Amino acid sequence: MPLIFTIAWRNIFRHRGKSLVIGVILFLGAFLMTVGSGIITGLDRGLKDNIVNSFTGDLLVISSKQINNAVLTPMSGAASEPINNFIQFRSVLKQHKMIDHYVPAAQGTPMVMSDEGDPDFNFIIGVDFKQYRTMFPDKFRVLEGRQPKDGERGLLLTEFNRRTNYEYLLNYWVIPEGAKLVTANLSKEALTAYTKGTLRVKEKMVFMGMNDKTSAMDIMPPVLGIIKFKALDTFIGISNLVDIETYRECFGYTTAAESHVTLNKEQASLLTNADLSDDDLFSNETMFGSAGSSASDYSIHSVKQETARTLVVTENHLDVDAGMYNMIFIKLKSGVPLLKAVNVLNQDLKPYGVRVITWRQALGEIAELATIIKASLFIFVMFIFFVAIIIIMNTLSMAALERVSEIGMMRAVGARKGFISKMFFSETAFLSFFFGGLGILVGLITITILSWIGLSTDNDMLQLLYGGARFHPFLTMGDIVACLIQLSIVTVISTLYPMRVARQITPLHAIAKD
Amino acid sequence: MAISTTPLIHLSSVTKEYPLGNTTVHALRGVDLTVSKGDFMSIVGPSGSGKTTLLNIIGCIDQATSGSVVIDGQEITTMNDKQITDLRLYKIGFIFQTFNLIPVLNVIENVEFPLLLMKTFSKTEVRSRAERLIEAVGLSEHSQHRPAELSGGQRQRVAIARALVTQPAIILADEPTANLDSETGNQILELMRDLNQKEHTTFIFSTHDHNVLAYAKKIVKIKDGLITE
Ligand SMILES: Nc1ncnc2c1ncn2[C@@H]1O[C@H](COP(=O)(O)OP(=O)(O)OP(=O)(O)O)[C@@H](O)[C@H]1O
Numbered sequence: 043m044p045l046i047f048t049i050a051w052r053n054i055f056r057h058r059g060k061s062l063v064i065g066v067i068l069f070l071g072a073f074l075m076t077v078g079s080g081i082i083t084g085l086d087r088g089l090k091d092n093i094v095n096s097f098t099g100d101l102l103v104i105s106s107k108q109i110n111n112a113v114l115t116p117m118s119g120a121a122s123e124p125i126n127n128f129i130q131f132r133s134v135l136k137q138h139k140m141i142d143h144y145v146p147a148a149q150g151t152p153m154v155m156s157d158e159g160d161p162d163f164n165f166i167i168g169v170d171f172k173q174y175r176t177m178f179p180d181k182f183r184v185l186e187g188r189q190p191k192d193g194e195r196g197l198l199l200t201e202f203n204r205r206t207n208y209e210y211l212l213n214y215w216v217i218p219e220g221a222k223l224v225t226a227n228l229s230k231e232a233l234t235a236y237t238k239g240t241l242r243v244k245e246k247m248v249f250m251g252m253n254d255k256t257s258a259m260d261i262m263p264p265v266l267g268i269i270k271f272k273a274l275d276t277f278i279g280i281s282n283l284v285d286i287e288t289y290r291e292c293f294g295y296t297t298a299a300e301s302h303v304t305l306n307k308e309q310a311s312l313l314t315n316a317d318l319s320d321d322d323l324f325s326n327e328t329m330f331g332s333a334g335s336s337a338s339d340y341s342i343h344s345v346k347q348e349t350a351r352t353l354v355v356t357e358n359h360l361d362v363d364a365g366m367y368n369m370i371f372i373k374l375k376s377g378v379p380l381l382k383a384v385n386v387l388n389q390d391l392k393p394y395g396v397r398v399i400t401w402r403q404a405l406g407e408i409a410e411l412a413t414i415i416k417a418s419l420f421i422f423v424m425f426i427f428f429v430a431i432i433i434i435m436n437t438l439s440m441a442a443l444e445r446v447s448e449i450g451m452m453r454a455v456g457a458r459k460g461f462i463s464k465m466f467f468s469e470t471a472f473l474s475f476f477f478g479g480l481g482i483l484v485g486l487i488t489i490t491i492l493s494w495i496g497l498s499t500d501n502d503m504l505q506l507l508y509g510g511a512r513f514h515p516f517l518t519m520g521d522i523v524a525c526l527i528q529l530s531i532v533t534v535i536s537t538l539y540p541m542r543v544a545r546q547i548t549p550l551h552a553i554a555k556d
Numbered sequence: 557m558a559i560s561t562t563p564l565i566h567l568s569s570v571t572k573e574y575p576l577g578n579t580t581v582h583a584l585r586g587v588d589l590t591v592s593k594g595d596f597m598s599i600v601g602p603s604g605s606g607k608t609t610l611l612n613i614i615g616c617i618d619q620a621t622s623g624s625v626v627i628d629g630q631e632i633t634t635m636n637d638k639q640i641t642d643l644r645l646y647k648i649g650f651i652f653q654t655f656n657l658i659p660v661l662n663v664i665e666n667v668e669f670p671l672l673l674m675k676t677f678s679k680t681e682v683r684s685r686a687e688r689l690i691e692a693v694g695l696s697e698h699s700q701h702r703p704a705e706l707s708g709g710q711r712q713r714v715a716i717a718r719a720l721v722t723q724p725a726i727i728l729a730d731e732p733t734a735n736l737d738s739e740t741g742n743q744i745l746e747l748m749r750d751l752n753q754k755e756h757t758t759f760i761f762s763t764h765d766h767n768v769l770a771y772a773k774k775i776v777k778i779k780d781g782l783i784t785e
């Protein structure tokens with residue numbers, strides 16, 4: 043073993059107390075850092091799984107007229123600005139090399155009326171169920187009832203909304219069409235009413251949408267199923283799912299069925315051509331202008347009644363897409379960087395009067411909460427580092443001063459400053475390697491055990507921290523490398539000052555000490 | 557064997573001042589001194605006369621306030637830290653008034669220390685040189701002991717072995733016998749004289765013990781920071 047290492051190694055044992063203090067701090071620092079980054083990575087992955095993959099996708103296309111980005115936040119109340127020309131840029135999305143899946147949707151907040159006529163609001167998202175399932179497969183469970191058939195119209199009521207509606211507004215409990223009451227799913231209050239024999243059960247709910255013409259449309263979609271998102275139900279379970287045509291009817295927008303009727307045969311055949319080029323689309327722009335002109339044309343309501351039921355049979359996606367949406371969920375291909383995709387897509391979609399935002403922007407404060415939790419963890423870890431650096435620095439500086447005569451003598455005999463630095467640094471490096479390494483290892487084991495135990499929670503805040511219903515802290519290879527780098531940085535920073543102190547010790551200091 | 561007449565050490569008008577509060581302590585007041593290769597020189601003087609200060613300046617561990625110090629033809633007052641450190645390593649052996657050894661190294665490792673810093677010798681050569689000197693100072697049986705396990709005199713002898721192991725041109729010893737009983741002190745002085753005679757190593761040692769002076773070939777007297785004789 044080289045001389046410096048021998049001396050450093052033996053000094054560690056000679057100054058056991060100090061070595062242990064530094065070692066314990068390095069151990070704790072490395073341990074907390076590892077566990078912290080495991081939680082952060084788990085949180086990120088959980089959020090990705092439970093929000094991005096179940097609810098929002100990576101990016102959303104919204105109308106460029108839309109002012110507030112947080113289109114998925116219930117507080118916003120008003121429906122987002124409509125996108126009437128989706129069919130024009132659909133092929134852009136379809137062929138885009140960054141995009142894996144997309145599903146167009148319309149979000150809005152219709153009123154729900156109690157039997158007494160008291161209004162409250164429910165959040166609904168109108169989609170094509172089939173497309174939606176393709177994009178977000180198996181992300182919610184159907185508690186009661188069933189999944190809609192392809193092209194079927196109706197409502198998927200979330201368990202969260204059923205419960206809160208019952209508790210705060212409706213005096214009846216909603217169950218799917220033709221289903222039996224499942225008493226196990228009753229909320230506390232509903233169960234009390236049930237045992238008393240006073241629980242009223244209904245298979246339908248009335249939604250009343252508003253539009254800018256202030257004429258309200260009552261709709262009563264069949265309740266197909268009661269659904270529950272796998273995690274973060276309180277946050278994302280506020281959105282009922284409804285078929286897009288029902289949504290359009292509810293808010294008085296042009297339905298695809300109406301567009302269909304207003305188109306002549308030639309135009310319709312053009313529309314159903316899946317291989318439409320951009321040129322074709324642009325040359326027909328005026329046609330879509332009339333087809334998608336939202337709530338302005340009310341004469342078509344009479345037509346709607348006739349077309350509504352046949353729609354199930356004759357509709358295909360293209361027809362559906364001819365109507366109004368107000369957001370398009372986009373899932374990127376894996377590995378595509380989010381912000382780069384935002385820029386590229388914004389460029390590509392600029393001509394269509396829409397813009398692209400991230401899922402975080404769309405979620406507003408829910409995503410912010412998760413970011414805050416993440417940032418706090420990060421700050422906590424940084425704080426641990428800071429404290430560790432200060433303590434190690436102080437301990438080592440004192441150690442240097444206690445070893446003045448030894449260091450000064452080494453210098454007198456002919457050891458250069460560099461020798462002293464290396465000796466000092468080697469001591470900390472040994473400690474850091476051993477205790478810090480041990481900390482990372484124990485952290486890794488802790489994370490593995492925690493993940494294996496798989497703590498689960500119903501608490502909403504904890505779910506945000508967990509990134510879902512289950513706590514799955516997780517460390518990637520990159521995290522471990524990052525921990526090692528951080529540990530090295532701590533080691534270097536905390537040794538710099540003590541090293542400087544030691545380097546400045548001269549033989550004279552040693553003699554003066556005698 | 558003829559002794560070279562070129563001076564190994566040459567000091568001219570060397571002064572050393574220590575600021576002390578509002579006043580200044582004049583430890584050396586203009587010292588001129590020439591030491592030739594192979595000298596066995598003793599510096600004597602009362603306590604506080606400037607012996608240690610003078611040796612520290614010659615040994616390159618302290619800097620003169622003014623004047624010129626030339627060692628082996630090199631002016632040291634203008635050297636940087638690295639050059640001075642290397643000069644100490646290659647040309648000078650220092651035996652301190654109190655014995656400073658590296659606590660975590662045993663006797664043989666302490667003696668090997670400067671040789672290992674030089675990085676010029678093979679492992680086996682380092683070992684054999686160190687062993688030879690440990691034997692010379694009579695510590696063969698203690699070569700594996702740590703400094704804390706040795707007596708004061710034994711530690712002093714380790715320090716001497718360490719100073720000699722690199723075969724430096726100059727060995728400086730600041731009251732090498734002050735902490736030793738007279739018998740051990742004499743043994744060490746014998747050892748130094750032996751080396752001087754066999755290897756022509758230049759010795760400069762300070763003392764105010766008149767017994768020690770019997771060994772000296774040259775005596776320089778110092779008083780109040782001035783060489784008087
Ligand atoms: N670091 C210092 N600061 C101030 N004054 C000093 C310092 N070192 C030495 N002196 C002063 O310089 C003078 C010379 O001191 P020095 O140590 O050289 O004497 P010495 O001859 O070695 O004495 P001793 O025989 O007691 O060891 C003394 O007056 C001493 O007080």
Ligand SMILES: [Mg+2]
Pocket residue numbers: 607608609653730
């Ligand atoms: Mg002295």
